[in-house]
Amino acid sequence: MSKKELKFNSRAIHGGQIPERGYGAVMPPIYQTSTYAQSTPGEHKGHEYSRVSNPTRTALENAVASLENGGFGMAFGSGMAAIDAVMKLLDPGDEVICTNDLYGGSYRLFKQVYAKYGIKFLFSSMSDMGELESQITQNTKLVWLETPTNPMMNIIDIAAVAKVTKKHRILLGVDNTFATPFLQRPLDLGANLVMHSATKYLAGHSDVVVGALVVKDKKLAEQLYFIQKSSGAICGPMDSFLTLRGIKTLHVRMQRHCENGAVVANFLNNHPKIGKVYWPGFETHPNHKIANQQMDGYGGMISFVPKGGNYDEAIRIVEKLEIFTLAESLGGVESLVGHPASMSHGSVPKVEREKNGVVDALIRLSVGIEDVDDLMADLDQALN
Numbered sequence: 001m002s003k004k005e006l007k008f009n010s011r012a013i014h015g016g017q018i019p020e021r022g023y024g025a026v027m028p029p030i031y032q033t034s035t036y037a038q039s040t041p042g043e044h045k046g047h048e049y050s051r052v053s054n055p056t057r058t059a060l061e062n063a064v065a066s067l068e069n070g071g072f073g074m075a076f077g078s079g080m081a082a083i084d085a086v087m088k089l090l091d092p093g094d095e096v097i098c099t100n101d102l103y104g105g106s107y108r109l110f111k112q113v114y115a116k117y118g119i120k121f122l123f124s125s126m127s128d129m130g131e132l133e134s135q136i137t138q139n140t141k142l143v144w145l146e147t148p149t150n151p152m153m154n155i156i157d158i159a160a161v162a163k164v165t166k167k168h169r170i171l172l173g174v175d176n177t178f179a180t181p182f183l184q185r186p187l188d189l190g191a192n193l194v195m196h197s198a199t200k201y202l203a204g205h206s207d208v209v210v211g212a213l214v215v216k217d218k219k220l221a222e223q224l225y226f227i228q229k230s231s232g233a234i235c236g237p238m239d240s241f242l243t244l245r246g247i248k249t250l251h252v253r254m255q256r257h258c259e260n261g262a263v264v265a266n267f268l269n270n271h272p273k274i275g276k277v278y279w280p281g282f283e284t285h286p287n288h289k290i291a292n293q294q295m296d297g298y299g300g301m302i303s304f305v306p307k308g309g310n311y312d313e314a315i316r317i318v319e320k321l322e323i324f325t326l327a328e329s330l331g332g333v334e335s336l337v338g339h340p341a342s343m344s345h346g347s348v349p350k351v352e353r354e355k356n357g358v359v360d361a362l363i364r365l366s367v368g369i370e371d372v373d374d375l376m377a378d379l380d381q382a383l384n
């Protein structure tokens, strides 16, 4: 049975991995080497220099490609380095349309690094395809979307956007960090490019910073491999190994993230001290239907606003939480809490962020896989 035919949960463990040739090691070894012996110039065993390729990194790249149902994967030193490689596909004068509440680091890379190279960034809610189409010009080369969005948990209809980008022959890239391929596979929905901050759910243990891209098209893959080896922002062998190890339990972790997320979301929704909860699993969530169409679950990311809460109240709550650790990042086995207004979105002007719903009192949870009773007890003591 070819590995391509295996179901997702089996591919999480075996995808892209072949038994090691020397000793039959079950885990791809950490090939901590920069270079490879050649018998005569140009004669080697598949790798010549580790910026270009490294067996441990190749195993990771193949594993992520397999999970996203794409043919080609590239692993980078961070999620931002992966997005940076995508930006290098563009030329001065090109235009990119992005989702409104974009990851803060992506917003910074676009507006403060690439804008000065003559690339123009436009923003859209992507909730109205007519509006999205009206923003497209002959210079538009890429639509870049995130769903669920951070931290408002809006859901964007990937297939609907893909229909628009196909019609106008524009690339569609999806940052799939929040959903992971366990819940959502953008290439199957018509995207050209999937990106991950593997730092989050893919690696899953808050111990590495890694990024990944996956594409189906061979020509696009060749362009990206060229950028990867030319710019050199690669993922090292040790981090590739750790990410591969994390991926082997992705399906089990995601299942529990979803279960705990649902319990915590409902607990908060029924809590007397809570004003509003943002989670795509609620039937009242404005994009609940799209979530059901394109996702296999709702994940473990939840945002909420305490009743009548303000900046100080939100700070008091995040300080008081004990099991939920106050920290940047998400997607690890441990529960984390963040205060977007002062942390991830601190550099976004207050009017801008409040337009998108990121008010001073908003709190974001990454629900981990601890016992959910302990998580609810922790939230309860902090809220009271």
Ligand SMILES: *Cc1c(COP(=O)(O)O)cnc(C)c1O
Binding pocket: 078, 079, 080, 081, 103, 105, 106, 146, 150, 175, 177, 178, 196, 197, 198, 199, 200, 209, 210, 211
């Ligand atoms: C963290 C994150 C990134 C950036 O990834 P790094 O690995 O931190 O460079 C990009 N997009 C989203 C949605 C993220 O959460």
